[in-house]
Amino acid sequence: MRYVIIGTSAAGLAAAETIRQRDRQGGITLISDEPHLPYSRPLLTYLLGREVDAEKIFLKSHDYFDRWGFEPRLGAPVLKVKPESREVHLEGGETVLYDKLLIASGASPRLLGIPGEDLAGVYTLRNLADVENLEKGLPPGGSVAIVGAGAVGLKAAEALIRRGNRVTLLEAESRPLPHLLDQTAAGLLHQVLTSLGVESHFGVRPVGLMEKKGRLNGLLLDNDNTVTADAVIIAVGVRPRNEFLAGTGLDRPEGIPVSPFMETGHRHIFAAGDCACAPHFLTGEPAAYRIWPAAVAQGEIAGANMTGAGRRYDGILPRNSISLKGVKIIAGGLLEPDGKDGEVFNELDRSRGHYRRLVFQNGCLVGVTLAGPKAADAGIYFQIMARKVPVKDLPVDIRSAAFHPGKLWA
Amino acid sequence: MKTVIVRPERCVGCWQCRLACAVEHSRAKNLVGALFEEIKPKPRLRLYPGRLHWAFPNKCRHCDPAPCQAVCIAGAISKDPVRGTTDIDPARCINCAMCAMACPFGVLTYAATFAAPERRAVALKCDQCPDREAAGRLPACVEACKVGALTYGEVEDAQVDKGRALAQAVFASYQAAAEAVPGLPETISLWRKLT
Ligand SMILES: Cc1cc2nc3c(=O)[nH]c(=O)nc-3n(C[C@H](O)[C@H](O)[C@H](O)COP(=O)(O)OP(=O)(O)OC[C@H]3O[C@@H](n4cnc5c(N)ncnc54)[C@H](O)[C@@H]3O)c2cc1C
Numbered sequence: 001m002r003y004v005i006i007g008t009s010a011a012g013l014a015a016a017e018t019i020r021q022r023d024r025q026g027g028i029t030l031i032s033d034e035p036h037l038p039y040s041r042p043l044l045t046y047l048l049g050r051e052v053d054a055e056k057i058f059l060k061s062h063d064y065f066d067r068w069g070f071e072p073r074l075g076a077p078v079l080k081v082k083p084e085s086r087e088v089h090l091e092g093g094e095t096v097l098y099d100k101l102l103i104a105s106g107a108s109p110r111l112l113g114i115p116g117e118d119l120a121g122v123y124t125l126r127n128l129a130d131v132e133n134l135e136k137g138l139p140p141g142g143s144v145a146i147v148g149a150g151a152v153g154l155k156a157a158e159a160l161i162r163r164g165n166r167v168t169l170l171e172a173e174s175r176p177l178p179h180l181l182d183q184t185a186a187g188l189l190h191q192v193l194t195s196l197g198v199e200s201h202f203g204v205r206p207v208g209l210m211e212k213k214g215r216l217n218g219l220l221l222d223n224d225n226t227v228t229a230d231a232v233i234i235a236v237g238v239r240p241r242n243e244f245l246a247g248t249g250l251d252r253p254e255g256i257p258v259s260p261f262m263e264t265g266h267r268h269i270f271a272a273g274d275c276a277c278a279p280h281f282l283t284g285e286p287a288a289y290r291i292w293p294a295a296v297a298q299g300e301i302a303g304a305n306m307t308g309a310g311r312r313y314d315g316i317l318p319r320n321s322i323s324l325k326g327v328k329i330i331a332g333g334l335l336e337p338d339g340k341d342g343e344v345f346n347e348l349d350r351s352r353g354h355y356r357r358l359v360f361q362n363g364c365l366v367g368v369t370l371a372g373p374k375a376a377d378a379g380i381y382f383q384i385m386a387r388k389v390p391v392k393d394l395p396v397d398i399r400s401a402a403f404h405p406g407k408l409w410a
Numbered sequence: 411m412k413t414v415i416v417r418p419e420r421c422v423g424c425w426q427c428r429l430a431c432a433v434e435h436s437r438a439k440n441l442v443g444a445l446f447e448e449i450k451p452k453p454r455l456r457l458y459p460g461r462l463h464w465a466f467p468n469k470c471r472h473c474d475p476a477p478c479q480a481v482c483i484a485g486a487i488s489k490d491p492v493r494g495t496t497d498i499d500p501a502r503c504i505n506c507a508m509c510a511m512a513c514p515f516g517v518l519t520y521a522a523t524f525a526a527p528e529r530r531a532v533a534l535k536c537d538q539c540p541d542r543e544a545a546g547r548l549p550a551c552v553e554a555c556k557v558g559a560l561t562y563g564e565v566e567d568a569q570v571d572k573g574r575a576l577a578q579a580v581f582a583s584y585q586a587a588a589e590a591v592p593g594l595p596e597t598i599s600l601w602r603k604l605t
Pocket of ligand 1: 006007008010034043076077079104106107125126241244273274275290291506
């Protein structure tokens with residue numbers, strides 16, 4: 001059996017290891033256009049902020065591919081996939097044949113589509129090469145504008161403050177992490193940002209990038225204000241990487257459609273991770289939510305199914321953990337109940353920085369936000385959510401201020 | 411493989427396990443020394459007031475596969491193939507709390523440790539006292555427990571004796587469920603056993 005995997009990151013490696021555990025003999029080829037050993041994308045902002053050393057971002061040892069019996073093809077961009085002849089075409093003309101193919105090609109940053117995005121001084125942050133470019137191009141102590149107060153934008157802001165840059169954060173919505181946090185939690189986060197020294201502007205969109213001598217020197221906003229900046233990082237989300245799938249019908253803008261078994265519409269082709277469009281765990285609707293844990297889980301299932309396991313994926317439970325300046329906010333599930341049988345419970349203690357918000361729908365827990373020290377209990381709430389059972393069946397009322405894990409077990 | 415078995419129904423909430431755990435995870439590894447350390451050592455197990463019992467001891471179950479390991483974005487969590495423990499490398503941990511998002515037991519604490527003095531806080535949890543194990547001694551919490559709420563034994567024995575060892579039964583059910591279905595749903599059956 002010849003297994004071929006495009007992508008050597010969270011989803012691709014989880015799949016490869018799962019395949020190897022179930023099939024000792026089969027050939028497993030791992031292809032990536034990046035030349036590096038597998039590394040952690042989420043650590044890139046920590047690398048930028050000099051919080052972790054360069055060698056710590058690598059997730060696997062030097063003999064990793066050998067030990068697992070994988071055939072790596074690093075620095076080899078895939079140009080085309082031909083499902084009829086089961087071929088993967090690499091740059092330089094080489095063709096790799098497969099019996100089972102996994103597409104785990106991740107995503108790439110979206111741009112704004114405004115004039116000036118090709119100027120020197122305009123950056124995105126997704127790959128190790130992007131950090132290398134920033135290292136080279138960022139003026140020490142200079143001012144940087146970050147467009148987008150999502151997870152990447154926020155972590156980038158913290159990193160740049162650590163480097164001694166002045167940071168202006170621009171967000172089109174009215175608050176940071178608008179899809180994950182409510183007003184109150186976002187307010188707590190905003191406080192942390194301010195205490196870091198980040199200047200934030202909400203409800204504004206850049207409409208153009210200004211240049212001086214061929215370099216970026218500022219942004220023009222839709223409210224006619226300008227922001228001067230020596231550099232700009234565009235962090236407004238990602239789009240699935242699927243340009244090499246043109247002609248297969250899989251190159252959909254929302255991601256590669258997959259069955260609950262992570263199969264695509266083509267026999268023998270599977271997809272997992274940021275490039276795929278899996279359903280939301282709670283609503284069953286396509287969920288454009290791209291996180292490391294989901295990529296690992298999908299990779300494991302795709303890998304197992306490529307060896308014939310027949311495992312089912314029940315969907316992405318959107319959730320994330322934001323830790324800024326040591327302050328932790330963990331949130332996930334639905335932000336608001338989506339029907340009239342919904343209910344939202346809040347518990348706020350500003351003096352202790354504690355916030356707990358629970359969202360219920362038809363008696364089940366469907367959303368949670370925890371800020372402050374109690375964020376460490378988040379996993380318990382997500383387990384309750386994953387059960388999809390009415391909370392009245394639990395031995396304690398999870399709304400009670402005295403709720404803690406012991407109450408569930410005793 | 412031996413592990414710490416929790417029998418919450420026996421716990422009287424005397425806190426000796428927490429004290430012993432904090433001391434074991436100090437630089438000095440003795441009470442007097444631990445008290446004066448610059449970075450205050452933290453216990454890696456918690457005691458909650460229970461619903462039916464006086465107290466509920468809660469600690470890492472060293473799940474296999476470990477959900478915290480699957481979500482760790484820093485490559486800081488690994489399984490020790492010999493000891494069977496789930497270990498966190500404080501030198502790699504970035505205090506992002508992804509593990510807290512995944513841990514079905516809520517056992518993680520974030521605080522400074524002498525083992526990574528350059529970090530403001532890292533994820534801390536039970537490591538099942540490797541130094542003690544190497545010296546043929548019991549884990550600190552087990553040694554300190556005088557009421558049989560924390561004992562040290564073979565995983566297999568404990569699995570057979572599910573009724574007595576509630577926490578271990580939870581651990582066992584997690585493993586069994588993980589075999590059947592991967593991903594989120596496996597934890598559903600876990601919680602059925604829990605409650
Ligand atoms: C700065 C940053 C911070 C983040 N922080 C978090 C966080 O805290 N928590 C969290 O859950 N998630 C975080 N994420 C998101 C997380 O990194 C992604 O969800 C995860 O990496 C997805 O993994 P993947 O395997 O699907 O794809 P990717 O990691 O994108 O990997 C795709 C792979 O495919 C290769 N590839 C793509 N196209 C081709 C081609 N044509 N030819 C050859 N190779 C190709 C790429 O080179 C790469 O190796 C962060 C992301 C970034 C950028």
